[in-house]
Every structure is written in structure tokens, then in C-alpha cells.
Amino acid sequence: xxxxxxxxxxxxxxxxxxxxxxxxxxxxxxxxxxxxxxxxxxxxxxxxxxxxxxxxxxxxxxxxxxxxxxxxxxxxxxxxxxxxxxxxxxxxxxxxxxxxxxxxxxxxxxxxxxxxxxxxxxxxxxxxxxxxxxxxxxxxxxxxxxxxxxxxxxxxxxxxxxxxxxxxxxxxxxxxxxxxxxxxxxxxxxxxxxxxxxxxxxxxxxxxxxxxxxxxxxxxxxxxxxxxxxxxxxxxxxxxxxxxxxxxxxxxxxxxxxxxxxxxxxxxxxxxxxxxxxxxxxxxxxxxxx
Amino acid sequence: xxxxxxxxxxxxxxxxxxxxxxxxxxxxxxxxxxxxxxxxxxxxxxxxxxxxxxxxxxxxxxxxxxxxxxxxxxxxxxxxxxxxxxxxxxxxxxxxxxxxxxxxxxxxxxxxxxxxxxxxxxxxxxxxxxxxxxxxxxxxxxxxxxxxxxxxxxxxxxxxxxxx
Numbered sequence: 001x002x003x004x005x006x007x008x009x010x011x012x013x014x015x016x017x018x019x020x021x022x023x024x025x026x027x028x029x030x031x032x033x034x035x036x037x038x039x040x041x042x043x044x045x046x047x048x049x050x051x052x053x054x055x056x057x058x059x060x061x062x063x064x065x066x067x068x069x070x071x072x073x074x075x076x077x078x079x080x081x082x083x084x085x086x087x088x089x090x091x092x093x094x095x096x097x098x099x100x101x102x103x104x105x106x107x108x109x110x111x112x113x114x115x116x117x118x119x120x121x122x123x124x125x126x127x128x129x130x131x132x133x134x135x136x137x138x139x140x141x142x143x144x145x146x147x148x149x150x151x152x153x154x155x156x157x158x159x160x161x162x163x164x165x166x167x168x169x170x171x172x173x174x175x176x177x178x179x180x181x182x183x184x185x186x187x188x189x190x191x192x193x194x195x196x197x198x199x200x201x202x203x204x205x206x207x208x209x210x211x212x213x214x215x216x217x218x219x220x221x222x223x224x225x226x227x228x229x230x231x232x233x234x235x236x237x238x239x240x241x242x243x244x245x246x247x248x249x250x251x252x253x254x255x256x257x258x259x260x261x262x263x264x265x266x267x268x269x270x271x272x273x274x275x276x277x278x279x280x281x282x283x284x285x286x287x288x289x290x
Numbered sequence: 291x292x293x294x295x296x297x298x299x300x301x302x303x304x305x306x307x308x309x310x311x312x313x314x315x316x317x318x319x320x321x322x323x324x325x326x327x328x329x330x331x332x333x334x335x336x337x338x339x340x341x342x343x344x345x346x347x348x349x350x351x352x353x354x355x356x357x358x359x360x361x362x363x364x365x366x367x368x369x370x371x372x373x374x375x376x377x378x379x380x381x382x383x384x385x386x387x388x389x390x391x392x393x394x395x396x397x398x399x400x401x402x403x404x405x406x407x408x409x410x411x412x413x414x415x416x417x418x419x420x421x422x423x424x425x426x427x428x429x430x431x432x433x434x435x436x437x438x439x440x441x442x443x444x445x446x447x448x449x450x451x452x453x454x
Contacts, residue, residue: 060369065372196371197304197370200302200303205410206406265407
């Protein structure tokens with residue numbers, strides 16, 4: 001059976017993508033951030049997943065206000081980078097995994113009773129491509145297949161933290177039931193604290209971000225109870241993206257091992273964070289390994 | 291019928307893009323999103339008035355689009371991810387727009403971010419003075435840190451910058 005071998009929570013800041021695309025990682029502003037992300041690339045190179053399920057939100061690129069799916073699963077064979085207003089990012093088109101994606105759709109909708117939207121045409125914007133760049137650098141092709149799961153968090157009401165955590169747990173069961181032997185990494189992206197809009201633009205709340213990461217690891221059920229208003233108030237209007245990290249967390253099982261984390265303020269207008277988790281080895285597995 | 295109060299109504303300087311905003315700003319946001327297409331960016335740049343004629347904006351929305359009043363755009367139903375498409379056409383960054391919305395210069399805004407960003411309790415509409423690193427702010431130049439070793443849950447709670 002396929003299995004989930006790791007999870008990455010990470011911000012998906014467009015300016016980070018632009019810095020990579022324009023070769024600015026070495027500049028004084030960017031070098032400290034990119035130095036902190038090196039262990040994430042090393043982990044990815046070592047983990048070598050076959051598939052990454054990337055949970056992210058679209059930012060008025062694949063979806064408009066015309067149709068606003070709460071959870072939209074990409075089942076296409078290819079996902080090209082979106083034109084967000086600058087022309088598309090010069091990054092590879094992501095290769096999808098339609099067989100696995102349709103399996104997930106069937107399991108999640110029938111067995112797990114999550115009413116997903118199924119999407120065949122979905123250009124991926126910075127929400128999906130920046131996390132790939134941060135963890136893979138600039139390869140000619142992404143070194144794994146990508147199944148994008150797009151979550152509405154920009155039109156209130158977004159899904160609750162509880163629903164996101166439950167979806168992650170359902171994704172784990174659905175992946176476990178896939179007969180292939182793929183090794184899967186799940187990304188939860190967005191955040192951390194930031195507010196792009198209004199007089200309060202520029203908000204950063206690092207203590208919130210750190211507490212969020214701690215709870216994500218140790219008490220996801222507790223974190224899932226946090227209401228939207230708390231995120232809006234404490235983490236900023238765009239900080240509510242963090243609920244998507246709970247989908248990743250749910251997909252990893254009850255106990256996790258934290259492999260790495262970074263916090264960096266600022267990247268553009270955002271408190272940038274990244275965390276790498278692995279499912280804690282079952283006792284038998286651990287014994288085998290020793 | 292009046293709108294029932296929401297638990298986020300009292301958050302200062304924040305325009306939660308809920309159903310009420312979305313209804314008000316539908317045409318405005320769809321106009322902004324049309325600028326994702328290169329041909330539309332070109333048409334808008336060449337003849338803004340003719341391009342705006344294609345969209346069912348209110349006179350007030352049209353006026354603030356032309357004036358590039360970023361804060362008013364939010365108040366008239368704009369969503370920042372949509373209205374930012376308009377800023378991209380102008381060659382502006384999110385820091386330019388953030389500065390304009392909070393009533394400070396881009397340089398002041400960038401300095402505020404470099405100093406740790408705006409504290410969540412900062413409710414001042416004109417933004418806080420640059421260089422004010424009080425209350426949650428981080429001293430400028432403190433870029434230390436990088437990744438915390440796994441398992442480092444050092445007491446003392448959240449460590450600014452994540453440094454162990």
C-alpha cells in the first residue's frame with residue numbers, strides 16, 4: 001500500500017518565489033531565509049517522495065468569485081503554473097497523479113463523506129509552486145508527482161480547523177487504501193501570521209506562530225478547536241491560512257516526530273515558517289529498524 | 291434586514307471578506323481578476339476608461355479604481371488578493387500597497403517589517419512609527435536563528451526568531 005512518509009508545513013510567500021526565479025537568494029535581505037531552508041531541501045532530497053499532496057489556497061488565479069469550492073482536488077495529468085498578473089512563474093509544469101487522485105476522490109467522498117470538488121483544469125499559483133521551489137530548488141522537472149488540494153480561505157467562511165484536521169485523517173486512510181507502493185509527502189501551506197490588507201497591514205505575531213507550531217505537533221485536536229476569529233485577530237486576516245496546516249497534520253497520524261522547523265521575519269509582509277514532521281514509527285517498526 | 295453581528299467585527303483595521311463584502315464587491319473583484327490575462331492588462335493600460343466600461347462597477351468603485359485608493363477599494367468590497375492584481379499592473383509591491391493602506395511610506399513600512407512587523411495589538415490607523423519595536427517587535431538586524439533543532443521545546447515559550 002501507499003504510505004505517507006512525511007509532512008511539510010510552510011508559508012507560500014510570492015516574494016520568495018520571485019527571489020528564487022530572479023536569482024536573488026544571495027542578497028542580504030534573502031540569504032538568511034534561504035540558509036534556513038537548506039535543511040528542508042536536504043530532507044526532501046533524502047526522503048524522495050513519489051507523490052506530494054499539496055494543500056494550499058488559490059489566490060484569484062484558478063478560481064474566481066464565480067465558483068468558490070471549499071475543498072477542490074486536482075485530478076489532472078498536468079498542472080501548469082498560473083499567470084497571477086506577472087506572467088506565469090518560470091517553474092516546471094507539475095505532473096499530476098490522476099489514478100491516485102481519483103482514488104482519493106472516491107474514498108474521500110464515498111467512505112469518508114467529504115464532499116470534495118473534483119477539478120480537471122487547475123493552473124497552480126504561488127500557493128502551490130512556492131512550497132515546491134522552497135523544498136526542491138530549481139529543477140528542470142519537479143522530482144515527484146503532485147496532487148493539489150485547494151482550500152478556500154480567502155472568502156469567509158473558510159472550513160473550520162476541526163474539519164481540516166478530520167480531512168487530513170481521512171486522507172491518511174485513503175492513501176493507506178491505495179494499492180500502489182507510492183511514498184507520499186503531504187504539504188500544508190500558507191501563513192504564518194500576516195495581514196496584507198487594511199490599516200493593520202504588516203501584522204506579525206511570532207509568539208502566536210510558535211505556539212501554533214507547538215500545538216500542531218503535540219495537540220492538533222486542541223489547535224483544531226481554535227475559532228476563525230482568533231486567527232483573524234491574533235494571526236492577521238491572512239493568517240487564517242494556517243488552518244490548512246491541520247490537514248497535513250491529520251494525514252500524519254496521532255504521533256509525529258518533528259524533524260525541523262524555522263521561523264523568519266519578515267519575508268515581504270509575512271512571518272515565514274516551515275516545519276517538517278514524520279509519522280512516529282510504530283513500536284514494531286522501530287524495533288525492526290534498530 | 292440588518293446583518294447579525296460577527297465575532298470579528300471589532301478587529302481594528304481589518305476588512306474580513308465575508309458574504310456582505312463579496313456581494314458588494316463582486317464586479318469590482320472580477321474586473322481586478324481579469325487582469326490576470328496579458329491581453330486584458332494591455333487593453334486596460336492602453337485605454338483604462340474603455341476597459342472599465344466593460345465592468346458593472348458603481349461610480350464610486352470606478353472612482354477609487356482610477357484613484358488607486360487601496361483602502362477605499364477594500365471598503366467598497368474589494369478583496370486584497372483581487373485588488374492587488376491592479377497594483378501589479380502599476381508595478382507596485384505588496385509593501386507599497388500595505389504602506390498606502392496603513393498611511394505610511396513604503397520605506398517606513400519596510401523598516402517596520404524588518405523590525406519584526408506590526409504588533410497585533412497595534413490598532414493605530416496611521417500605523418505605528420517606524421523604528422518602534424516595542425511590544426512584540428524584534429530589534430532591527432536580528433536575523434539570527436534558523437531552524438530550531440527538533441525536540442527543542444525550550445521552556446520560556448516562544449523564542450523570537452526561533453533561535454535556540
